[in-house]
Amino acid sequence: MRLHRLEITAFGPYSGHEVVDFDALGADGLFLLHGDTGAGKTTLLDAVAFALYGTVPGARGQGKQQLRCDTADADVPTSVSLELTVQGHRLRIRRSPEYQRPKKKGDGYTEQKAKASLTWVGEPPSGEAPEGLTRIDEIARTVYRLLGMDHHQFFQVVLLPQGEFAKFLRADTEERAKLLEKLFGTQRFTDVERWFTERRKERRRELQEQTQEARKLLARVSQEAGTTEPDEGEDEQSWLEELEKRLTGEQEEAQAEQSRLRRVREDAEATLTARRELADRVRRKRAATAELTGIAEHREQHRAWRAELDAAQRAIPVLTVRQATREATAEHERAAEEVTVASARCVGVDTSAELPELRSTAGRYREEAGALAQLVSEARQQDTDRQRLAELADGIDTDARADAALAEQQEGLPERITGARQDLDEARRAAARQETVAARVDELGALLTDARELPAAEEHLNRMRTRAQEAVDEHQRLREHLHALRERRLAGMAAELAEGLQSGSPCPVCGSATHPEPGLPVAEPVSAEQEKQAQADEQAAHARREEAGALAQQAQQTCERLRERLGEYTESGARAELAEATAERDTLRAQAAQEQHHADRLAELEASTERLTTERGELAARMAASRSEHTTLTATVEEREHRLRRARGDFGSVAERREHLLDLVARIDRLVEATTARDDARSRAEQQRTALWKAATEAGFDDVEAALDAERGQDRRAGLSESLAEVERREAAAQATVAELSDVDDDTEVDLVGADEAAAAARDAAERAAAVATGAEQRRNSVAELAEKLRRTWAELGPVHAEFAELDALTDVVNGHGQNARKMTLRSYVLAARLEEVAVAATHRLQRMSAGRYSFVHTDAAGMRGTRGGLGLDVLDDYSGLTRPTKTLSGGESFLASLSLALGLADVVAAETGGALLDTLFIDEGFGTLDAATLDLVMDTLDELRAGGRVVGLVSHVEEMRQRIGVRLRVRASRSGSTLAIES
Structure with a gap:
């Protein structure tokens, strides 16, 4: 790539x-x-x-x-x-x-x-x-x-990041395993370990569940049978067979006893039933005879009940007519009272006159009120018109004042428009310059900050240079001291070896058993501990020197950056310019913020010119119309007032006089209606009294008072009727019972107690026998069913035991236990092989960069406190011939080892994954920990990489x-x- x-x-x-x-x-x-x-x-x-x-x-x-x-x-x-x-x-x-x-x-x-x-x-x-x-x-x-390769592998083999491989170099076994697993894709071996572990856990759980199920079944069998479980070592199969035979015998004996006692119970219950029937017939005969005797003794009372009920039934129609008579009388009294009240309300009217005259008087008043109805509407209009006259006068006065105010506004409007336009122009110019001035303020603020930081940075640079020079001097002194000690150490090494020689013992150098010329001690010999201490002091001084140099370089870079950004500016100059620019920015910002306000004000003033002209025209037209309407309406109001004054007379208004007339008409009409209703009520009351006397005689009573005395309430009538019906029912039932039981002697005595006790004893004995038989059967059936399940469970347990034993042993081997002599897991074994390849590849470069002093050594020894091994990585120091942990390397040596490990790991991963050839490689930081000689060796190694066609980028x-x-x-x-x- x-x-x-x-x-x-x-x-x-x-x-x-x-x-x-x-x-x-x-x-x-x-x-x-x-x-x-x-x-x-x-x-x-x-x-x-x-x-x-x-x-x-x-x-x-x-x-x-x-x-x-x-x-x-x-x-x-x-x-x-x-x-x-x-x-x-x-x-x-x-x-x-x-x-x-x-x-x-x-x-x-x-x-x-x-x-x-x-x-x-x-x-x-x-x-x-x-x-x-x-x-x-x-x-x-x-x-x-x-x-x-995936991104984890790519980051490790192409982009060698800060500190990652130094961390890997010093990591413990588990951390190192995680990285190697990502790089070499050995997750499948971890999955295999996990699969075996989970499979064993699952099989163990299944075995435990089946074993527990067998134990539960055995416990349930013993519980159902009511016996104890077999002793440890006892044959469980034989114990189960003997238990089943015993339970079968117990069940057969219980069933035979149940059959015998059931027959005894049936005979006793039949005897008890016959005696109970005879005793019930005797009791019923005696009760019926006693009932008839009691009814005969109260015969006269029953006849009195019938007479009282008959009279009460005949009085019901009379009571109905009496109620109607009471209501008619009360209605007549109410009508007479209404006439009295109505007469008292008709003040100024002859209430003793006949009805036709009263109706004529009411008609005359009604016609007079009707004539006043039209004038009432005119009176309401008169009030409305007077209110309208006041509104017109107020409106004319308000419009006149508004016209004067609008005229005053029109006079100063042009001058205000000119001022608003000038304010808007100034705000727009300020907004245009605001951004430029704000950027200048930010720039000057940053410059002022840099100017304030520069003196402290220069002072810090001087301190760092002094400290760096002191660290160089100290390191040089300790380095020269170390070289001197090593020269004295080499010079006295022969004498040191000679001290341990013994005659006849082989020499640790040449192997000879004779020692003809052993070395002689030198003056001021140097021990190995002194050399190691001097070396440690030199390495610590070197680290301090590199750290001080890096700090001085950082301080130098900081000062250069500050001077480059400041240029010709000084702190006072930047502060003065910043204050001036800040003030200008604030002023422009305040002016620009008013731009919209000025624009709105100008638009409002320009729109006011046309608005004021229109409003004044509208006011003039409205005032002319209001004056014309006010003149016409004044004449109409004065003419109408003459008519209304004549119509209202002594009353406050025409409406009041009309309301008085209508109220008087209503009172006369009410008096006429009340008088007519009183006469009708008197006639109806007289008719109801006549009907009451007629109803009493037709019901068979001598007079009305006799009929009223026979009155009984509904509850009393219902009680009498129910009592008579009950007497008749009881008498008929008793007569029927006596006829039915004519063959029964009332004096017969029946022994129920003895029969009942015998039946109860037979019943208890039969129920106990049935319970015993049922329990024996259920116990035998439950034990038989559980025994069948238990035998199937025993049969299934054998293969499961054998399979689990094999899986358990194999899982221990895969996870580093049991017969695994190396005590390494499968994952660790595979990763250890990969790490061994990495150590070989990394050693080639580490020897080159360390001048042949260091080599990587892979170890599979166990860690501290019994932790599993397989992923140990140490270094072999050729100076001492001893192997020591990577954590003991100094800062520069750690970088060399880390870089060698990274390059070796990149080669092995690329070869392992079968991926593309990595022609471009990046190394990120770490060179500051190397001295000049070591840096030469590192650069030689990098030259080998680019000589092979690779491109190496150093960060x-x-x-x-x-x-x-x-x-x-x-x-x-x-x-x-x-x-x-x-x-x-």
Whole structure:
């Protein structure tokens, strides 16, 4: 895989459109990507990853909106385009991430969907569409098929990110296993382990369930049989057969006893039934005889009840007529009272006159009131017209004042229009200059901030330079001390070995058992502990030197950026210009804010000219019409007033006089009606009294008082009727019973107690026997059914036991237990093999970069506290001949080991996946931890990579890298967004 061209727009810190020509950068096989911290160096690697896979490495890939540049214009879309060659085919991939953009109309945001396209430059591969692809999922499958690796593998073998391999170098077994599993796609072996574990868990659960089911069945059998479970070691099959035989015998005995006692119970119950029937007949005969005797004793009372009921029934019609008579009398009294009331209300009228005369008087008053009806409407119109005269006078006066006010407004209108037009022009000019002045204020504010920060930055730079020089001096002193110790150590090493020689023992160097000339001690010998301590001090000083150098370089870059942005400006000059520009901006902003107000005021004044002329014309016409109407209406009101004064007489108004006449007519009419009703009520009352006497005689009574004395209420009549009917019913029933039981002697005595006790005893004995027989049968049937299930369960358990034992042993082996001698899981075993290949490939480069001192050693030893091994990675130090953990390496040594491991891992993964040859490789940071000699070795290794046809891009801000690498891609940061430039 070789990259040719990368284009990014509004991506990361890049607000505009930037192009990276990898063909030009990689012409020499090695290029440097450098720039300020945070300018966007790593973002270029993210863009390559995003173009291929639609995601970026690490935590940066967790957010969608973060991929878009915050300072980009709203109408500039975010996109990444990458042109590359894979397996001999050249293609171009273009992607846009999902992000939120401002709406074109209105407030708020709208979601911009993710898009992607893949086009072929030249002939496409066999089976691919010539027009390319636009679906994201199809593009992902095509990229994976061409590269042969997913995005996790690509990030590790092509984009060697900051700190990832140093972390892998020092990781524990589990963390290292997770990364290797992603890179080599060994998830299937983990799935196999999980499958065996879950299968064993499932089979164990099934076995336990079946075993538990057998135990439950055995417990239920013993519970149903009412016995204890078999003892441990006892044959359960034989125990079950003996139990079934015993229960069958018990059931047969219980059924025989039940049959015998059932016959005894039937005989006793038959005897009891016969005696109960005879006792009931004797009781009924005695009760009927007693009933007839009691009825005969009360015969006279019953005849009195019948006479009383007959008289009450005959009095009912008389009572009805009496009620009508009472109502007619009450009506006559009410009518007479009404005549009295009506006479009292007819003041000024002769109420003793006959009815025809009263009707004539009412007619005369009614005609007089009718004549006044027309004048009442004229009186209401008179009031309306007087109110209208007042309204016309007020309207004429109001219109006159309004006309005078409008005339006054017309006089000053032209002058105000001219002033409003001038105010509007000034506001528009202020709005036009506002944006320019505001931009100048922002620029001066940023310059003032930079000017304030510059003195502190320069002071910080001086401190960092001093600290860096002190760190260099200290490191140089400790390095010279270490070299001196090593020379003395080598000089005294022979004497040190000679001290441990013994006659007859082999030499650890040459193996000889004779020691003719052992080395002699030297003055001031150096021990290994002293050398190690000096080496540790030198490495710590080197780390402090690199850290101080990096801080000084950062301080230098900060000062340069501040001076570059300030130019000729000073803090006082920037502050003065900022104050002046701020005041001007505020003034213009206030003037521009009044633009709409001035425009509205001008439009209102211009519209007022025509409006005032129209309103004055309308007022003049309205006043003329009002004056004419007022004159005409005044004459009409005066003429009508003469007629109304004659009609109302002594009353306040014509309406009051007419209402008085109508009320008097109504009172006379009421007196006539009341008199007529009184005469009619008197006649009806006399008729009802005559009808009452006639009804009493027709009912058989001597007079009305006798009929009224026979009156009985409804409850009393109903009670008498029910009592007589009950007596007749009781007498008939008793006579029928006596006739039916004529063969029964009233004096017969029946013994029911003895028969009842005998039947109850026989019944209890039969029920107990039935319960015993039923329980025995149910117990035998339940035990037989459970025994059948238990035998089937025993038969099924045998194969399940055998299968689980085999699966259990195999699962232990796969998971590193049981017969697994290495105690390694299947996943760890496969990953250990891959890690061993990586260690071999990485050792080739590590030896080169460390001048032959270090080699990687793979170990499958178990970890601390019994953790499983298989993924251990140590380093062999050729100086001491000892193997030690990777965590003991210094900062620079860790970088060399990490870089070697990354390159070796890239080779092994590419070979394992069968993917495309990786012709382009990126290494992100870490060179600042190396001294000059070690950096030479690293550069030699990178030269080997590019000599093999690869293009290597280094991401670093170390100053020395700029001196060593001729082709550079510079990233510059600014407030408006980062930019790119190729330097050579």
